[in-house]
Amino acid sequence: MKKNMPVPIKTEAVKEWVLDKNHLSYWLRQLRKDFELVAPLRERNDIVLKRIDRIHEIALDCPASIPSPKEFLFPQFEPMLTKGTDGISDLRDGSKRVIFGVRSCDVSAVNLLDKFYLSGIADPYYESRRKNTLFISLVCNVPDGTCFCAGLGTGPYLKTGYDIQLYDLGDRYLLQAGSKDAERLVGRHRFLMRKPSKTDHEDQYEAQASSKAMFAERISLEGARQMITDGKVADDFWQDVAERCFECGGCVYECPLCTCFSVIDRKYNAGPADEQVERSRLWDACMFKGFTGMAGGALPAEKRILRTKRWFYHKLIYYPETLGAFGCTGCGRCTITCPGKIDMASVVHRMGNEYSKG
């Protein structure tokens, strides 16, 4: 599974500090002066990731947020440009954001999104948001029943590939900076921090061990990949899966690694004099038959089985081939959202039950 680890961004020794929990809100308040601060917030009976106005309302003991933080880099609906009588104006978002309190699995996902959107010809809309966003992730010590990052190396803590990573050590945080930007950011408030001692590292080790021990699910994506590539998984299996599909697109919308979008143009202000066209993009999903529809009306993937099966093939086979890691970080969001219970964990689980015996 080691080959699935995100590519290391830095090579030198990890920069580490210790931050007293009493100073966390002061630190965040300082950060908020220069950034929009986004964090999980207890909103009535749910936890949502949104802009924080009152720091004490941040809920760090929360389960996975729905949807994933990808919406801050690649929103569900994003205006791209407008064309009016006075030319084209670019609507790219370049707001500076700190996203605090996300999980390691989501940071792992962002690393893969970066590979997808930024290598080769970079996607300018993603790029603009990405370079202005900094993630402060928390080593996960409250996994959901649906989480399975532990077996994938995408969590519960990261060795590389994070901006700033926090370990909860009871009364204090061990804070690791994984990038130059992150170091600079922490450096501005060095007076709040101290260097870690031996005890801190012992507690860190304990935190790592205990968070790993808390996972209920063990899902082997590698096992599933092999069963598929060995040709063990028959189409009957996928047909059963497809029959439970509600075609809601939720698996794709919730997935921190799904990247598909559609582009639409809309004409505002009718009348020839002040016509304005706005181009936007919005989340799309391979679960829809129209997604691969052709201009003449032909629908190559009209049968549902072709679409559900493809989603799993993409995550389990094409992703490792093209980006070097599974298209799944074990965040468990599809398990939460899928009305038909044909999410990654359930399907892989069932595949194991049916095909891995003997």
Add this chain to the structure above:
Amino acid sequence: MEKFLTVCPYCGCGCGLYLHTEGGRITGVSPSRNHPVNTGSLCVKGWNSYEFIQHPDRLKYPMIRERGALRRATWKEALRKVAGELSRIKDSRGPDAIGVLSSAKCTNEENYLMMKFARAAIGTNNIDHCARLCHSSSVGGLSAAFGSGAMTNSITEIKDARVLFVIGSNTTEQHPMIGMHMLDAVDRGASLIVADPRKIPLAGFARIHLRHRCGTDVALLLSIMNVIVAEGLVDVEFVRRRTENFDAFSSLLEEYRPDTGERITGVKADDIKKAARLYASEKRSMFFYSMGITQHVTGVDNVKACADLVMLAGHIGLPMTGLNPLRGQNNVQGACDMGALPDYYSGYQAVKNPASRRKFEKAWRKRLPDRPGLTLMEMLHDGVRAMFVMGENPALSDPDTTHVRERLERLDFLAVQDIFLTETSEYADVVLPAASFAEKDGTFTNTERRVQLIRKAVEPPQEARPDWQIICNLSGLMGAKMHYRGTYEIMEEIALLTPHYGGTLHHRLDEGFGLQWPCPDISHTGTPYLHRKKFARGLGSFTSVGYMPPAELPDGDFPFLLTTGRISFQYHTGTMTRRTHIIEREEPVCLMEINPEDAKRLGIAERQGVRVKSRRGEITVTAAITERTPEGTVFLPFHYREAAANILTNPALDPAAKIPEFKVCAVAIEKAG
């Protein structure tokens, strides 16, 4: 990024979702993870419910028709015109010459104000809304049987049920989040009985699929009950303690032995017996129905038969049981509760009852008319000279639309208040721009009676206003001043006058995911299931009547039976879904489902154009050949203006509920061109 917890504007499930905004613009939605209905899921419409909100087609300013065309007007001008015209017609022809259509898409507060406007400002009981077209038979049938016509149990109970009996509801496609709970129950070992002429997706999970002929529901249900009685599966204790009128009913049942049932419905007698045994012998049995039961000339009879079956087996008044009509619109339950009906004030307090009339007269300080008003279909087919239509589109949604359009054309005055220009607004003299669900506060009541807050996330486009403010403005101009500082004040008035909603004040609803009525007072925590220990009317009554065939059956000239309904990717008249890129791309054309055998006989190929003709009109659609629909029957969705199924449908009405028979009419089919 900001996120606002609100309620989905599509079906009656009432899923909790967050609207996301950035810089005053909607940028997406996400499901509420802990909401009892959707628990972190949404259907495709919910996931894409953000897109139409800021569509450029939104109505942005009032418009007045001049020389045949609509022109921009100021609010002052438009409101004066509406108030002036309505007052003129009221003075010259009497208030009953005016009809008002309220909206199952608007909030409880707005529906309440609309019925107050009709009754107190105009002075007529001619107020109705689209519940007439979907569940008026439930209201009528269940009032007779139980004394109250709403879903008896809760959505969260479904997953723990042992038997689910679903008749006339394509649940996984039309109430997807309820369908999700049903699949959950099946996964946990529950047995599913589906009764539907079409092979709907849910049938794939059923232990028994009863494919009865369209319109033979009464015969099917009576023969199931016949088996229950014959095999001694009746819950005798329940029938004795809690019901009346069993003797007359049981003699009716004798005529419907399973073989008789088989002859009428086409379902094997054996399957009828199996379904009866399965449903009656398990205690945690829930019964669900929807439009397949209600939209018939025998709609009320169908509902009564469902109620009798539930009582016969004693499956009511407990968790994981009950009779559960699934409501189609986000707030159709609320619009009924609020009295947007010609014969009831809010809380089903009858207009005919002098005591309730006096109560509302006192509260509103106005004399109120004492005669029940006209229903939606009656307004459109005779009677009124002027109409005020809020958030409805009868020119596409009602049966025999050719006739409906003629009637709209002939009205002296028509005002339409909506978020988009609709087919109905083509006939409007004044069009008023309203705010969408994302641009106002208020409450929706979902199918399980859950009263939930919706929250404003963005400003309405340009000059558009929330419906409740428009009604207040108009009412003031017509001499009945309404003044509320916010929708919470309207709810306070509703709570005072409506026993069921006595405790559903906004500050209480704000705390969690709403309250299920009856919620009579400020400390009450809501009612998850109804008819515990006692029915609303005291004793439950067996009220079934015998089987009657549909009003128009196939014959030599029109040999096919047409049944209509919704598909999962479009919604009603499409004003919202057809402006949603992803959804419209999925189902852009009107497809007619036809059985392969029929297609072969007529020489129709897949995706070929066909002409469908009924006694009332004809449309051209595209054929989709599928086993889903039985031989001799074709299915059409009613969403498409370019191929409006309701040009064909039969306006024959249930005599009591006045619901038209959308589910059965006779058509002829031929290849187009």
